[in-house]
Amino acid sequence: MEADYLVVLVTVASAEAGVALGRTLVEERLAACVQVIPGGTAIYRWQGELYTDPMAQLIIKTRRPAWPSLHARILELHSDETPEILALPVADGLPAYLRWLDENVSTG
Secondary structure, eight states: OOOSEEEEEEEESOHHHHHHHHHHHHHTTSOSEEEEEEEEEEEEEETTEEEEEEEEEEEEEEEGGGHHHHHHHHHHHOSSSSOOEEEEEOOOOOHHHHHHHHHHSOOO
16 A cells, blocks of 8 residues: 655755745645755765765655655656655654645645
């Protein structure tokens, strides 16, 4: 059975980019909440080269029915060619918080 709720991890180049993306996702009701965690560093290999870049981590709370639209919108707005977008199922949560999530994410 698929989880009804998802936590989506996305990295962006800066906290400012994260706030802009997060605000759009919440305003469009694709996410109930987006936490922007600044000050990170990403170490990765891309096209055969090793990179170390500053980054911010987004933690996005949403519902599974919103996932296709959320995923498409992130791809549309993100500056990276192949951004990190990882959707993790939520196994359980505080019922009141999950109700709040239901009320704040549009699935239509």
